[in-house]
Amino acid sequence: MSQQSSAKLYLYVLMLTVISGASLSLLYNSLKGKHADNKKNAKKIDILSSIPELGKVTDPDGVFKERITVLAVKADGTILDKVEAINTADRSPVVYKEMVDIDLALEDKVALEKRIYPVYKYKGNTGQDFYIVAVRGNGLWDKIWGYIALESDLNTIAGIYFGHKGETPGLGAEIKDSKDFKDKFVKKQIYKEGKYVSVLVKKKVKDPAHQINSISGATVTSDGVSEMMDRGIKNYLAYFDKVKTTK
Amino acid sequence: MADTKVAPKKEETSLFGTKERKLLTDPLNDDNPITVQVLGVCSALAVTSQVKPALIMAIGLTVVTAMSNLVISMMRTSIPPAIRMIVQLLVVAALVQVVSDGLQAFMYDVYAELSVFIGLIITNCIVMGRLEAFAMANKPWQSFIDGIGNGLGYGVILIIMATIREILGKGTWFGITILSPEWYVPNNLMLLPCASLFLMGVIIWIQRGFNTKLVGKS
Numbered sequence: 001m002s003q004q005s006s007a008k009l010y011l012y013v014l015m016l017t018v019i020s021g022a023s024l025s026l027l028y029n030s031l032k033g034k035h036a037d038n039k040k041n042a043k044k045i046d047i048l049s050s051i052p053e054l055g056k057v058t059d060p061d062g063v064f065k066e067r068i069t070v071l072a073v074k075a076d077g078t079i080l081d082k083v084e085a086i087n088t089a090d091r092s093p094v095v096y097k098e099m100v101d102i103d104l105a106l107e108d109k110v111a112l113e114k115r116i117y118p119v120y121k122y123k124g125n126t127g128q129d130f131y132i133v134a135v136r137g138n139g140l141w142d143k144i145w146g147y148i149a150l151e152s153d154l155n156t157i158a159g160i161y162f163g164h165k166g167e168t169p170g171l172g173a174e175i176k177d178s179k180d181f182k183d184k185f186v187k188k189q190i191y192k193e194g195k196y197v198s199v200l201v202k203k204k205v206k207d208p209a210h211q212i213n214s215i216s217g218a219t220v221t222s223d224g225v226s227e228m229m230d231r232g233i234k235n236y237l238a239y240f241d242k243v244k245t246t247k
Numbered sequence: 248m249a250d251t252k253v254a255p256k257k258e259e260t261s262l263f264g265t266k267e268r269k270l271l272t273d274p275l276n277d278d279n280p281i282t283v284q285v286l287g288v289c290s291a292l293a294v295t296s297q298v299k300p301a302l303i304m305a306i307g308l309t310v311v312t313a314m315s316n317l318v319i320s321m322m323r324t325s326i327p328p329a330i331r332m333i334v335q336l337l338v339v340a341a342l343v344q345v346v347s348d349g350l351q352a353f354m355y356d357v358y359a360e361l362s363v364f365i366g367l368i369i370t371n372c373i374v375m376g377r378l379e380a381f382a383m384a385n386k387p388w389q390s391f392i393d394g395i396g397n398g399l400g401y402g403v404i405l406i407i408m409a410t411i412r413e414i415l416g417k418g419t420w421f422g423i424t425i426l427s428p429e430w431y432v433p434n435n436l437m438l439l440p441c442a443s444l445f446l447m448g449v450i451i452w453i454q455r456g457f458n459t460k461l462v463g464k465s
Contacts, residue, residue: 012327024341027345027348028348031352035348035352038351038352038355042355169294170413170417217439
């Protein structure tokens with residue numbers, strides 16, 4: 001290759017790299033704000049979908065302002081006030097701008113004893129309080145998570161939402177797509193005769209009040225949901241005890 | 248007698264002539280990207296367990312193939328041959344990123360559904376296949392139409408496979424219950440990847456049964 005044509009080649013490559021790099025980063029930066037807003041909006045809709053009386057929510061911000069109080073609790077039951085929860089200086093690299101930003105995915109990076117867990121307290125139409133808690137676990141291919149709405153007895157499940165990053169459509173993804181699967185959790189209880197048993201997902205259901213049937217063909221994801229329900233809700237038990245004693 | 252140089256006949260191209268219409272209709276049957284060209288087969292197996300993701304993937308691929316065909320065709324005379332494929336890959340990846348960013352900003356619910364598949368479009372052989380086979384040697388408008396045609400051909404096969412797999416595997420079509428769970432026990436085998444393999448074989452078999460022009464083509 002002659003000097004001239006190889007210089008042309010390098011110039012072409014340089015030009016192409018600069019143009020595509022510059023235009024893509026320009027596009028990304030101009031849309032970054034919208035992306036963040038959309039993501040936050042979608043998260044609020046997911047949280048609210050665990051409340052059966054709400055149905056499809058078109059104004060999640062409005063509902064959050066009117067009906068939701070966000071709390072941050074620790075596994076030992078301590079309730080953090082807003083300033084404490086957001087000021088995460090000793091829990092780097094996590095930083096939150098507002099309470100609703102608290103995300104278990106980010107909390108995963110923090111040492112176990114320092115983690116905080118969000119509680120979304122929802123004021124129902126009839127004045128009854130619902131407590132929505134967040135859980136996170138492992139599916140077959142990647143992470144799965146859920147929002148569980150408990151009635152004011154902090155025992156009975158009112159509704160549930162599941163999300164996943166990369167489960168198979170028709171199989172593991174049914175935890176999110178199948179209304180039937182989610183409905184199975186409604187009215188199940190996490191305490192049995194005062195003892196915490198959670199609501200587990202089993203191939204053979206032996207205890208209908210505290211277990212539901214796994215999805216056929218999605219064993220690993222179902223097991224992941226079960227483990228997530230068990231370990232995830234355990235983080236809130238101390239907080240539940242506190243609420244029950246102060247009632 | 249003096250030798251007269253005959254000027255090469257300039258190829259006739261128009262907006263919607265016979266050739267252009269053929270570019271749209273050929274990939275639907277005679278030159279189908281999946282069953283005849285055997286391109287893009289892996290995504291056809293992966294996203295066809297339900298009709299909704301299959302349709303979304305087909306639309307996404309059509310857009311990307313058409314746009315990248317257009318862009319590469321416009322650049323075809325200036326791309327240095329030594330880095331031809333890298334440039335093609337750059338254009339495809341950049342286009343997919345634009346589509347992804349756009350969806351994430353303006354159609355977030357669609358983006359959330361597609362999040363896994365968007366990256367898959369870059370790796371789909373149909374995109375690079377058509378760039379090499381057509382866009383590098385043809386004019387922009389024709390290349391654009393070729394992209395649309397191949398996207399449609401891909402979409403047709405995807406919808407057929409997804410329809411069969413969803414109805415037999417879940418009893419629904421696009422989420423609407425067709426075979427009621429009251430009497431139909433869903434055939435879970437149809438939702439597993441192996442089902443798409445033998446289903447594709449059956450489709451190719453049926454297509455060659457009807458379209459004898461394809462028999463003998465390897």
